[in-house]
Structure formats: structure tokens, C-alpha cells
Amino acid sequence: MGSACFLDLDGVFWPNNPSNSLFKLSKPSFEVLNGLEELRRHFSYVAIVTNQTSIARQEIGFRTAIRTVEKFLSQKHLVGLIDCIFVCPHHLNAKRFRFRKNCDCRKPNPGGILNIAKKYDINLESSIFIGDRITDAEAASRAGVGKVFLLYNDSVFERNLPLSAFEGLVRFKLIRRLEEALTTQ
Amino acid sequence: MMDVLLLCAGFGTRMRQLTRDVPKPLLITRNERIIDRLISQLETLDTVSNIYINVSYRAQEFADWLISKELNNNITFIWEHFPFGGLKTLQNFSEIAKHKCLVIHGDLYLAPLLLAKFVTSCSQEDENYVGVHRRSAIGSRSNLIIDNKSLVLEFREGESSPLSQEVFSNSGIYLFSKKLITEKVNEFCGNNIAAHLLPKLSEQRLLRAVEVQGFRYSLETTDDIIRINSGEFTE
Numbered sequence: 434m435g436s437a438c439f440l441d442l443d444g445v446f447w448p449n450n451p452s453n454s455l456f457k458l459s460k461p462s463f464e465v466l467n468g469l470e471e472l473r474r475h476f477s478y479v480a481i482v483t484n485q486t487s488i489a490r491q492e493i494g495f496r497t498a499i500r501t502v503e504k505f506l507s508q509k510h511l512v513g514l515i516d517c518i519f520v521c522p523h524h525l526n527a528k529r530f531r532f533r534k535n536c537d538c539r540k541p542n543p544g545g546i547l548n549i550a551k552k553y554d555i556n557l558e559s560s561i562f563i564g565d566r567i568t569d570a571e572a573a574s575r576a577g578v579g580k581v582f583l584l585y586n587d588s589v590f591e592r593n594l595p596l597s598a599f600e601g602l603v604r605f606k607l608i609r610r611l612e613e614a615l616t617t618q
Numbered sequence: 619m620m621d622v623l624l625l626c627a628g629f630g631t632r633m634r635q636l637t638r639d640v641p642k643p644l645l646i647t648r649n650e651r652i653i654d655r656l657i658s659q660l661e662t663l664d665t666v667s668n669i670y671i672n673v674s675y676r677a678q679e680f681a682d683w684l685i686s687k688e689l690n691n692n693i694t695f696i697w698e699h700f701p702f703g704g705l706k707t708l709q710n711f712s713e714i715a716k717h718k719c720l721v722i723h724g725d726l727y728l729a730p731l732l733l734a735k736f737v738t739s740c741s742q743e744d745e746n747y748v749g750v751h752r753r754s755a756i757g758s759r760s761n762l763i764i765d766n767k768s769l770v771l772e773f774r775e776g777e778s779s780p781l782s783q784e785v786f787s788n789s790g791i792y793l794f795s796k797k798l799i800t801e802k803v804n805e806f807c808g809n810n811i812a813a814h815l816l817p818k819l820s821e822q823r824l825l826r827a828v829e830v831q832g833f834r835y836s837l838e839t840t841d842d843i844i845r846i847n848s849g850e851f852t853e
Binding site: 585602 | 670677678681682684685691693694695696697698699702706710711713714
């Protein structure tokens with residue numbers, strides 16, 4: 434069983450410009466790419482788990498989204514850094530009926546992480562998750578990821594958090610750069 | 619070694635004028651935040667391995683506070699959607715406790731060496747007891763009746779002190795052994811440590827009161843801030 438580094442996408446790859454950067458194929462900063470390389474060296478897998486409501490909002494078609502994700506992963510600067518990406522296209526208020534559901538893969542639910550862990554036989558206890566919102570920390574905690582980190586920003590705790598009945602343990606450490614996840618105990 | 623859990627999730631309703639935008643542990647007294655004072659006191663203890671802070675109300679303020687300091691790698695946040703009330707937090711915490719656990723209310727203003735003395739005194743006790751810091755009771759809501767070996771015979775929460783017995787106050791500082799935090803805390807239901815857990819522990823004779831010298835003050839009203847700032851408590 435290998436260990437993995439799970440990453441959120443928007444606020445982690447593009448900390449200052451989070452919305453829709455995936456579909457604009459924006460290039461992550463040099464600092465982020467450096468951090469990814471460091472993480473790549475320490476973990477058997479590097480996986481992305483992301484909510485992409487723009488699909489549910491019909492801002493982008495599903496097939497186009499899949500093609501864009503493939504393009505994103507095959508970009509020169511990301512080749513070899515990322516093993517897989519899990520995209521949740523669902524939302525309770527999705528315009529498209531097929532994406533309108535209370536799924537178990539939309540963070541703060543842990544389905545996305547568990548899905549990847551099962552497919553790649555990942556030991557979650559020895560894995561880490563790096564996100565930028567408290568919903569990421571909840572998803573990772575519920576999945577049983579060993580260490581959870583949130584990149585600091587001025588809205589780690591979103592103002593309009595989705596209601597959650599979860600009363601279990603949600604713990605995380607704050608970091609300022611991706612590499613800090615490797616040096617923080 | 620020892621893990622520390624600072625309880626900082628509360629709304630601070632009793633001093634709403636000051637806590638509308640800032641959670642109580644981040645209030646400033648004598649040019650220092652309450653929580654900074656606690657953490658600097660904890661940093662003097664070489665037995666502390668990790669500090670956990672449970673946050674809920676105005677949690678972003680805690681994130682801003684921590685990042686504005688030299689980032690302390692020992693500090694882990696425990697997030698609650700709404701303040702669980704202490705006992706639930708402790709039950710969740712028991713999943714990850716690796717060592718003894720020092721539990722402290724995040725709104726305490728303590729004499730410099732009080733925590734060190736309390737931990738040292740508790741260490742001399744049998745690990746089969748939960749240590750609770752006691753002080754002389756004056757109008758306290760949380761009272762301890764103890765025997766001559768400092769074992770708590772009765773724990774009364776929310777009642778005025780009975781005149782017929784010598785009583786002490788609960789300070790809101792507890793030391794759990796790993797055994798007791800993993801085995802006992804999950805036995806009891808409720809959401810408040812003082813109202814639900816401590817009475818049960820005292821019934822089972824698992825609670826030992828420890829008194830050490832030094833002032834201990836809890837922020838409850840805006841007047842308390844004024845009293846601290848006026849220098850009523852000296853180092």
C-alpha cells in the first residue's frame with residue numbers, strides 16, 4: 434500500500450485566482466510547481482480531489498470539462514507530477530438534472546478521496562491532504578487521511594459554509610506554502 | 619510528554635460587546651492576547667508535544683492570528699461547525715490523544731508558573747486520576763467537595779456553594795492520563811465537561827483536586843478586562 438498526497442485544485446494551484454482557473458488552463462506559479470515537485474518526491478501518488486460546480490451551473494459542458502482536464506494534466510509543466518484527478522460535477526441546485534444530487538463525492542463528503550484510495554490501494558493513515566477551505570479538512574478527516582493541511586488565505590472558514598451534521602473530529606494545521614506540509618510534524 | 623487542548627470555541631456571550639468581532643481568547647489584556655499568554659506559558663513546559671485549539675465562533679480570526687505570528691508547527695486546529703461544548707470535543711480528541719492531555723479553557727488569565735506547578739503536582743499523583751485545578755471558592759458556579767486526601771467526593775455544577783462544607787472552585791484546568799482520556803471520557807454523554815463529565819468522574823472517585831499557588835482569573839464580563847488591565851493581578 435502506498436501513501437498519497439491529496440490536493441484540492443483551485444485554491445491550491447492558483448491561490449490568488451481560484452475560480453475557474455482549471456478551465457482557463459492557467460499555469461500555476463513557479464512556487465506552486467516547486468512545491469508539487471517536492472511533494473512528488475515524498476509520496477507514491479499525488480492526486481487531486483476537486484469540486485467543479487461550473488459543470489453543474491452549465492458554464493462548461495461535461496465533455497468539454499473532461500477534455501480540459503485531460504489537457505490540463507498533459508501540460509508540460511505538470512507531466513509526471515500528478516497521478517490522477519477526481520472531479521465532482523454535482524451540486525444540489527445544479528441546472529442539469531443529471532448533476533443535481535446530494536452525492537457523497539462533493540467535499541465536505543469523503544467520497545472522492547475514498548474512491549481514489551480504493552482504486553490505487555492507498556494507505557490513508559500515512560497520507561496527507563492539502564486544501565484551502567475548511568470543507569477540504571472535513572472531507573479529509575472523514576476519509577481518515579492522517580495529516581491535513583490548509584493553505585492560509587483570508588477565507589479558510591467560508592462565511593456561508595454548507596450545513597453539516599458531522600460531529601466527528603476535523604483537525605488541520607495551517608501552512609503558507611505547499612512544502613511546509615513536509616516539514617510540519 | 620503531554621498534549622494540550624485549549625478550549626476556544628465558545629461564543630463569549632457574557633461579554634458580547636467585546637466579542638462581537640473577536641473571540642474571547644483573542645481579546646487583549648495588558649498589551650497581550652489571552653491566548654498568547656497561555657501559549658507562552660505552555661512553551662516554557664518542556665513536556666508539551668502538541669497544542670490543539672478547538673475553534674468554531676469567529677474561527678477565521680484564529681487563523682489570521684496564528685499566521686500573523688511566527689508560525690508555530692506545534693499548533694493544530696480542531697474545527698467544530700458549532701461549539702460542541704467541551705465534552706464532545708474531548709471525546710473526539712480521545713481518538714488522537716497520544717500522551718497525557720492538559721485541557722485548559724481558552725479564556726483563563728493565569729499566574730506565570732501556575733500551569734507548570736499544576737502539571738508537576740499532577741505528575742506526582744497516580745495516573746488513575748484526572749487532575750483538576752482547585753482554588754478557594756468565592757461565588758463559584760462550579761464547586762468541588764474534597765476529602766483529606768484531595769479526592770473529589772462531590773462535584774456541583776451550577777449551584778451556589780453550600781455553607782456547611784468546605785468547598786473549592788473548579789478552575790477549568792484538567793490533566794487526563796492517556797488511559798482515562800481514551801477509556802473514561804467516551805463512557806459519558808452530554809456536551810459540557812463540568813456539567814456532565816466531572817460529576818461522573820467524582821462519583822467513580824477518579825477526580826483529584828490539586829491546588830497550587832498563583833492567581834487564576836477567568837474572563838466573564840467586560841469588567842474583568844478592566845480589572846486585569848488595572849493591574850489588580852501582579853506577576
